[in-house]
Amino acid sequence: xxxxxxxxxxxxxxxxxxxxxxxxxxxxxxxxxxxPLFSATSPRPIxxxxxxxxxxxxxxxxxERVSPAVxxxxxxxxxSSPQYAESEGxxxxxxxxxxDGAGHVxxxxxxxxxxxxVAIRLATGEVVAASIVGTAPNYDLAVVKLQSTRNLPTxxxxxxxxxxxxxxxxxxIGNPFGLDQSLTTGVISALKRRLPTNGGRExxxxxxxxxxxxxxxxxxxxxxxAGRLIGVTTAIISPSGSNAGIGxxxxxxxxxxxxxxxxxxxxxxTPGIGIVAANEAVATRLGIEGVVVVRAVPGSxxxxxxxxxxxxxxxxxxxxxxxxxxPARRLSDLTDQLEAVGVGREIELSVKRKDGLTTVRxxxxxxxxSG
Numbered sequence: 001x002x003x004x005x006x007x008x009x010x011x012x013x014x015x016x017x018x019x020x021x022x023x024x025x026x027x028x029x030x031x032x033x034x035x036p037l038f039s040a041t042s043p044r045p046i047x048x049x050x051x052x053x054x055x056x057x058x059x060x061x062x063x064e065r066v067s068p069a070v071x072x073x074x075x076x077x078x079x080s081s082p083q084y085a086e087s088e089g090x091x092x093x094x095x096x097x098x099x100d101g102a103g104h105v106x107x108x109x110x111x112x113x114x115x116x117x118v119a120i121r122l123a124t125g126e127v128v129a130a131s132i133v134g135t136a137p138n139y140d141l142a143v144v145k146l147q148s149t150r151n152l153p154t155x156x157x158x159x160x161x162x163x164x165x166x167x168x169x170x171x172x173i174g175n176p177f178g179l180d181q182s183l184t185t186g187v188i189s190a191l192k193r194r195l196p197t198n199g200g201r202e203x204x205x206x207x208x209x210x211x212x213x214x215x216x217x218x219x220x221x222x223x224x225x226a227g228r229l230i231g232v233t234t235a236i237i238s239p240s241g242s243n244a245g246i247g248x249x250x251x252x253x254x255x256x257x258x259x260x261x262x263x264x265x266x267x268x269x270t271p272g273i274g275i276v277a278a279n280e281a282v283a284t285r286l287g288i289e290g291v292v293v294v295r296a297v298p299g300s301x302x303x304x305x306x307x308x309x310x311x312x313x314x315x316x317x318x319x320x321x322x323x324x325x326x327p328a329r330r331l332s333d334l335t336d337q338l339e340a341v342g343v344g345r346e347i348e349l350s351v352k353r354k355d356g357l358t359t360v361r362x363x364x365x366x367x368x369x370s371g
Contacts, residue, residue, distance in 0.1 A: 058225065059183075059185065062171060062223065062226075062227045063171075063183050065227055066156055066221070066223060067181055067183070068122075068123045068124075068153035068154070069097050069098040069123075069153045069154060069156045070095065070096075070097050070123060070173045070174065070181065070220060071095070071098065071105060071120050071121060071122055071123065072093065072094075072095060072096075072120070072121040072175045072178075072180050073094045073095060073096040073105070073111050073112065073118065073119075073130075073144070074092070074119045074120075074121065075092045075111065075112050075115030075116075075117065075118045075119075076115055076116055076117040076118075092111055092112070092114075092115060093111075093175065093178060093216055094108060094110075094175070094216060094217075094218040094219040094220075095173075095175045095216065095218060095219045095220030095233070096111070096120065096144070096219045097156050097221045097229075098152065098153055098155045098156065099155055099156075099259060100155055101149075101152065101155065102149065103145050103147075103148075103149040103152060104133065104144070104145050104146075104263055105120060105130065105143065105145070105146065106141065106219070106232065106255065106259055107142050107143075107144065107218075107219030107232075108141065108142060108219040108232065109135045109136060109137050109140045109141055109197075110140055110218065111218055111219045112132055112135065112142045112144060113137070113142075117129075118130045118131065118132060121180065122151075122153070123153065123180075123181060124151070126151075128146045128147060128148050129147045129148075130144040130145055130146050130147060131145055131147065132144050133145050133262060133266060134261075134262030134263065134265065134266035134267055134268075135262070135267075136258050136261075136267070136268040137197060138197055138201045138203075138268070138270060139197065139203055139250060139254060139255075139258050139268070140195075140197050140203065140250060141232065141255060141258050141259065141262070142219075143259055143263055156223075156227075156228075156229045157226075157227060157228045157229065158228060158229050158252060158256055159223075159226070159228030159229055159230045160230070160252065160253060161205065161230050161231060161251035161252045161254075162253055164191060164207065164224075164230060166187075166188050166189065166190060166191060167187055167188065168188050168224065168225070169186075169188075169224065169225045170186050170188050170207075170209045170211045170222055170223070170224070171183065171184070171185050171211065171222070171223040171224075171225070172185075172186075172209070172211040172212070172213055172217060172221070172223070172247070173220055173221055173223070174213075174217035174218075174219075174220030174221075174233060175216045175217065175220070176213075176214035176215065176216045177214060177215060178216055184212035184213070186209050186210040186211030186212070187210060187211075188209055189208045189210050190207075190208035191207060191208070192204070192206075193205075193206040193207070193208050193248060194206060194332060195234070201332075202332045202335070203234075203250055203254065204254075204336050205251045206234075206248050206249065206250065206251065207222065207248065207249040207250075207251055208246065208247070208248055209222060209247050209248075210245045210246070211247060212245075213233055213236050213247030214236070217233050217247075218233060218234060218235075219232060219233065219234075220232070220233045221233070229252050229255070230251070230252050231251050231252055231255070232249055232255055233248075234249060234250050235247070235248045236248070267368070268368075269368060269369070270366060270367050270368030271335070271339055271341070271343050271365075271366065271367070272335075272338060272365060272366075272367030272368075273300065273301045273305075273307075273338070273347070273362045273363075274296060274297040274299075274300020274301055274302040274303060274365065274367065275294075275295070275296050275300070275302045275307060275309065276294040276295050276296075276309070277291050277292060277293060277294060277331045277334075278292035278293075278310070280331065283319075283330075286316070288319055289321070289329050290319040290320055290329065290352060291319065291320040291328050291330065291331050291333075292309075292310070292316070292317075292319050293307055293308070293309035293310070293317050293318045293320065294310050294311055295309040295310070295311040295312060296308060296309060296312070300365070301362045301363040301364070301365055302362055304363075305360045305361065305362040305363075307351065307360065307362070318351045318352070318353055319351065319353075320334060320349050320352075321350050321351070321352050321357070322349065322350035323337040323338070323347060323349050323350075324337040324340060324341055324347050324348060325348070338364055341364055342364065343364050343365060343366045344363075344364065344365075345363070346362060346363050346364070347361070347362055348360075348361050349361075349362060
């Protein structure tokens, strides 16, 4: 019996040893076996997929419909002109889009400012010479006109910025870093931002978006989910100069008012009443909520209406607190209402004086026209 048990144990040990050797051989030899057996030496079959998601189809359709109207704007800078962040090869590069069937293209003022020549690269790759029709530094907008309008793409449909909501989808098409026809998506992050311009004023009701915007996107369209124009990309906030998720666009309601003026007259009236206002910091230090008048320009509508400032009376003078029935807490509030009423019309102002609150009507004039 003992001998039988010993033989069984020996047989089991030999079997186990053989199995272990086989397993070890499989592990060691697997790569050598797998390579010839399972290598894909011919094109793999294409796996079927379900339909694209509805959101994907909508985005694709939007891009295919709108992108032909988005162009690259390249300007050759004057020798004395500063180079911008978007400059390449001695020129300035940005984005624009076809505005109408006459070949007018809208872009940013800073894209063409200081240039001696402008060229437009269409989505087809064709390069067309263009001339500057008009610029509006106060709104960072400009219009150029193609010298040839053959095979002109359909202009982008125009929407409205008055009914935009934070959180709705936003789409930007442009030429970041010269990479043409680039689409980025995001949402409207905020509304009614204010953005200073090189013209020394502020653009009101600016749209903030997290759709990626980089150097080269300037002047490109910001679109809603229907593919309508809702803004013109103009600036970013970024420590590095590249996208940081904070981009800004001039609202389309402003664009739709300014661009026709540029096409007709080459410029946009700058509405004013002829006052010099104190810095907002001065009003803050004095604890005043309103526009502090430093002086009324002699012969101006403000002077004719009897407005007086610090320089005229040697002490705090008139403070404008409402304009057109709206609070005028700072100068930009006043300029917003001047633009809303328009050049050549009168605006009603509530003015705080020593003897109380008074109402005056002042005619709005174009303070930007020389002479």
